[in-house]
Amino acid sequence: MGNIVLEKVHKCFGDVEVIPSVDLDIKDGEFVVFVGPSGCGKSTLLRLIAGLEDLTGGKIIIDGVDVSDSTPAKRELAMVFQSYALYPHMTVRKNIAFPLKMAGMPQDEIDKKVMAAAESLNLTDYLERTPGLLSGGQRQRVAIGRAIVRSPSAFLFDEPLSNLDAALRVNMRIEITDLHKELKTTMIYVTHDQVEAMTMADRIVVLQAGDVEQFGTPLDLYNKPVNRFVAGFIGSPKMNFVKGKDADEFDAHEIGFRPEHMSVSTTKGRWKGVVSVAEHLGADTFLHVKTDEVGTLVTRSDGEINVNYGDTVYVSPNTDKIYRFGADGLAL
Amino acid sequence: MARKVTLQRKLGFTALAWFLGCIMFFPIFWMILTSFKTEIDAIASPPLVFFQATWENYQLVLNQSDYLKYFGNSVVIAGGSTILALLVAIPSAWSMAFSPTRHTKDVLMWMLSTKMMPPVGVLVPIYLMLKYLGLLDTRTGLVIIMMLINLPIIIWMLYTYFKEIPSEILEASRMDGAVLWKEIVYVLLPMALPGIASTLLLNLILAWNEAFWTLNLTAANAAPLTAFIASYSSPEGLFWSKLSAASTMAIAPIMVLGWFSQKQLVTGLTFGAVK
Numbered sequence A: 001m002g003n004i005v006l007e008k009v010h011k012c013f014g015d016v017e018v019i020p021s022v023d024l025d026i027k028d029g030e031f032v033v034f035v036g037p038s039g040c041g042k043s044t045l046l047r048l049i050a051g052l053e054d055l056t057g058g059k060i061i062i063d064g065v066d067v068s069d070s071t072p073a074k075r076e077l078a079m080v081f082q083s084y085a086l087y088p089h090m091t092v093r094k095n096i097a098f099p100l101k102m103a104g105m106p107q108d109e110i111d112k113k114v115m116a117a118a119e120s121l122n123l124t125d126y127l128e129r130t131p132g133l134l135s136g137g138q139r140q141r142v143a144i145g146r147a148i149v150r151s152p153s154a155f156l157f158d159e160p161l162s163n164l165d166a167a168l169r170v171n172m173r174i175e176i177t178d179l180h181k182e183l184k185t186t187m188i189y190v191t192h193d194q195v196e197a198m199t200m201a202d203r204i205v206v207l208q209a210g211d212v213e214q215f216g217t218p219l220d221l222y223n224k225p226v227n228r229f230v231a232g233f234i235g236s237p238k239m240n241f242v243k244g245k246d247a248d249e250f251d252a253h254e255i256g257f258r259p260e261h262m263s264v265s266t267t268k269g270r271w272k273g274v275v276s277v278a279e280h281l282g283a284d285t286f287l288h289v290k291t292d293e294v295g296t297l298v299t300r301s302d303g304e305i306n307v308n309y310g311d312t313v314y315v316s317p318n319t320d321k322i323y324r325f326g327a328d329g330l331a332l
Numbered sequence B: 001m002a003r004k005v006t007l008q009r010k011l012g013f014t015a016l017a018w019f020l021g022c023i024m025f026f027p028i029f030w031m032i033l034t035s036f037k038t039e040i041d042a043i044a045s046p047p048l049v050f051f052q053a054t055w056e057n058y059q060l061v062l063n064q065s066d067y068l069k070y071f072g073n074s075v076v077i078a079g080g081s082t083i084l085a086l087l088v089a090i091p092s093a094w095s096m097a098f099s100p101t102r103h104t105k106d107v108l109m110w111m112l113s114t115k116m117m118p119p120v121g122v123l124v125p126i127y128l129m130l131k132y133l134g135l136l137d138t139r140t141g142l143v144i145i146m147m148l149i150n151l152p153i154i155i156w157m158l159y160t161y162f163k164e165i166p167s168e169i170l171e172a173s174r175m176d177g178a179v180l181w182k183e184i185v186y187v188l189l190p191m192a193l194p195g196i197a198s199t200l201l202l203n204l205i206l207a208w209n210e211a212f213w214t215l216n217l218t219a220a221n222a223a224p225l226t227a228f229i230a231s232y233s234s235p236e237g238l239f240w241s242k243l244s245a246a247s248t249m250a251i252a253p254i255m256v257l258g259w260f261s262q263k264q265l266v267t268g269l270t271f272g273a274v275k
């Protein structure tokens, strides 16, 4: 079981309020991702759930039990740190066995579980090495191994892939997703990588300055952002925003449209501009178009488009896919 | 050309280091030399470098005074105070390094500041306190005093070593279900072992050589080797070669310890300077 409920969770460091008040209900078996800009309190929120930081106010309830004042050990959660935080003086075998040893499990059972975990993570050849002699990806696997042996009620990940190179990151992302499908255990995953968030999550929590801006499925956030912040944060390249008479036309303070919902033409269109950056990625082409009326707009078209730096183009938004926002930033 | 210059400089520095080393070692060398001279040779002027060596002083010193008793006291006082101090200092340094508060730096500074006061300033109160507690001239009393004297340095050293350990590793052990003492025993101590070992060695050496308190707070029963040496520069007059023999015997154990642990001491003392 791994149902985690946060009620009015509040955290200050000294006089600095980092988390004003957060309410969340994470269901058993869910894969929840916390995203948000740097310094918004993702790690702090995760560490509060883990029990590594004390609450200033509010409650944390795991499977119906109020654990607000419990030690991390009592909460039976496992955590994977960004720096892996392996024990440098222990072999891989001892690292993975450590939580079981702390739980007082008999040695023969420990051996069995460690072997099983090592096999599922392809670590059997490295069991007698110390972490210093492993590659980044292997260390990451050991950290995951140490987390899974104990069958915790939930896993907490704090940017676990950010120290890996791009190719390895994709592999590990898939491995973690597979792991979740196999174990069906609740996972809370902190990242500021959009792609990780969108591809891995059942539901995403978007945080800004310690506040939950929106909690929903990836497609919810993409299709129905509740405010301008979420609209701008989810999606890559970012949504374009336009104010003024163009927005008035749609009866809004500000309108937004995604780069993939725009058309580019060399002959006619809504706004005229000059291509200031052309990113040809092969399958896609991103154009940064500098217009006189509404500033720089980013468009996304397919790879075949024959437009280059310095060309004059006309861009128009797809009027069916326009997001409207009020003066308070909320979606209309 | 450039290579040659650096080689010359290297040689120069090596020579300088040897020269300074010799100057520092000379008094000890001379003391050991004197301990093998007769009293007459010892005060000869100009000093004798070549002479008829004799074991007589050592025999005399061993017969005359109870070397083993002093030695035993030194072991108990230096060893006991060091172990007691580590038991107090490890948890304190742990809490200051890993859960600092606004006042941690002040506490550390305050502890260090106690070392800036001349010990003689608190001699009378401490003497009286020990007297009322009935701990004057007891090994227990000295173990406690020596522990307190060296505690600030030990806490400072351990604090610096512990600071080098990423707190995430300790947090990981907490997540893995380790209670406080297991976190300290299985994770913190093994990782800080080089630092703890050099703290222990340094403190043993400091406590072994400490003379002010040991001389002032002991008489017959609890006197360690420092008192043993001092007894040879007593009213009976100065006997240079016997004093030297006594001193050599007093410092020999700690020199041997220092020699065998020099690698540990150096790595410990420079730990953190180069990562």
Ligand SMILES: Nc1ncnc2c1ncn2[C@@H]1O[C@H](COP(=O)(O)OP(=O)(O)OP(=O)(O)O)[C@@H](O)[C@H]1O
Residues within 6 Å of the ligand: A013, A016, A018, A036, A037, A038, A039, A040, A041, A042, A043, A044, A045, A192
């Ligand atoms: N121990 C602490 N003492 C004081 N302030 C802290 C402490 N830990 C975090 N903060 C502050 O709390 C805020 C949130 O930090 P947090 O680490 O949760 O951000 P984050 O969202 O994880 O950022 P990042 O993506 O950079 O990891 C930051 O402004 C940070 O400076």
Ligand SMILES: [Mg+2]
Residues within 6 Å of the ligand: A042, A043, A044
């Ligand atoms: Mg963080």
